[in-house]
Amino acid sequence: GDSVTQTEGPVTLPERAALTLNCTYQSSYSTFLFWYVQYLNKEPELLLKSSENQETDSRGFQASPIKSDSSFHLEKPSVQLSDSAVYYCALRDIRDSGAGSYQLTFGKGTKLSVIP
Amino acid sequence: DARVTQTPRHKVTEMGQEVTMRCQPILGHNTVFWYRQTMMQGLELLAYFRNRAPLDDSGMPKDRFSAEMPDATLATLKIQPSEPRDSAVYFCASGLGGQGARYEQYFGPGTRLTVT
Numbered sequence: 001g002d003s004v005t006q007t008e009g010p011v012t013l014p015e016r017a018a019l020t021l022n023c024t025y026q027s028s029y030s031t032f033l034f035w036y037v038q039y040l041n042k043e044p045e046l047l048l049k050s051s052e053n054q055e056t057d058s059r060g061f062q063a064s065p066i067k068s069d070s071s072f073h074l075e076k077p078s079v080q081l082s083d084s085a086v087y088y089c090a091l092r093d094i095r096d097s098g099a100g101s102y103q104l105t106f107g108k109g110t111k112l113s114v115i116p
Numbered sequence: 117d118a119r120v121t122q123t124p125r126h127k128v129t130e131m132g133q134e135v136t137m138r139c140q141p142i143l144g145h146n147t148v149f150w151y152r153q154t155m156m157q158g159l160e161l162l163a164y165f166r167n168r169a170p171l172d173d174s175g176m177p178k179d180r181f182s183a184e185m186p187d188a189t190l191a192t193l194k195i196q197p198s199e200p201r202d203s204a205v206y207f208c209a210s211g212l213g214g215q216g217a218r219y220e221q222y223f224g225p226g227t228r229l230t231v232t
Contacts, residue, residue: 034220043207043223044159088159092219102147102166102211102219106159 002027004089004107012113013079021074021110023063023089033065033072034104036088044088048074084114118142120224122208128230134196137227139208140189148191149221150176150183151207159207165191198231205229 007022025031036044048058050065050072065072072089090104121140129135141148149164163173163183173183180199185191195202205228209221 032219043225046220046222049220102171103149103161103164104219104221108158 002031002091002093002105004091004105006087006089006107007110009086009109010111010113012115014115015081016078017114019074019076019079019083019112021087021089021112023072023074023107025070025072025089025091025105027070027091027093029093031094032092033063034090034092035061035063035072035074036090036106038086038088038109040085047087079112079114081114081116084112086111120208120210120222122206122224122227124227125225126228126230128232129198130232131199132197133231134194135198135202135229135231137193137206137208137229139191139193139210139224141191141208141210142212142222143189145210145212145222147211147219147221148185149209149211150191150193151209151223152204153207153226154204162193162206195229198229200231203229203231 003026005024033050035048037047038044047061048063061074061076063072063074086109088109089107092104120142123138127135147166150162152160152162160175162175164171165185168185180195182194205226207226208224211219211221
């Protein structure tokens with residue numbers, strides 16, 4: 001089955017530091033990839049979405065799927081205090097019949113704390 | 117700004133009582149998912165529906181949990197009888213798409229359940 005592996009957390013960074021959160025995946029099919037962010041006591045919220053070979057950008061975050069590595073790392077050049085949250089990488093595989101997997105496979109999440 | 121809504125937002129109940137959680141998916145979305153989130157287990161998929169038909173409930177304890185979608189605007193998750201180990205945040209999510217679609221999911225604010 002599909003699987004997603006993320007950077008082991010927690011990650012602590014000072015304000016304005018550069019962020020990279022790793023995400024690698026395994027799937028026998030082509031995939032759609034996502035990053036979700038969950039702030040404290042809130043629901044997971046879609047941050048980025050991508051199909052293969054297309055970089056996406058949202059709120060200063062970027063992620064570019066690299067098929068050769070099966071990776072979809074999340075990057076931000078300069079983090080803010082408000083970026084403190086748990087970040088989840090997720091995928092949906094695209095099966096030939098279209099009647100296969102509707103659910104997303106989530107990674108375990110990486111907790112990010114940004115400190116002054 | 118369309119959102120998934122869930123009621124109640126908080127529920128405290130005694131062991132053995134029945135608990136019903138409700139979800140209104142985003143209008144027009146054709147898939148609905150129920151998740152449970154705890155500190156220990158993270159985000160777990162319990163069940164999901166497509167076009168109101170249950171597709172997978174393998175993540176749900178069958179003896180006490182049931183999920184239904186009586187119409188396109190309402191999904192319910194019921195626990196009977198409830199136990200302290202059911203204490204968690206229950207999220208509903210909805211998505212839209214056909215064959216080859218991304219099927220990104222949009223989460224509701226969750227129901228925080230405490231069973232004493």
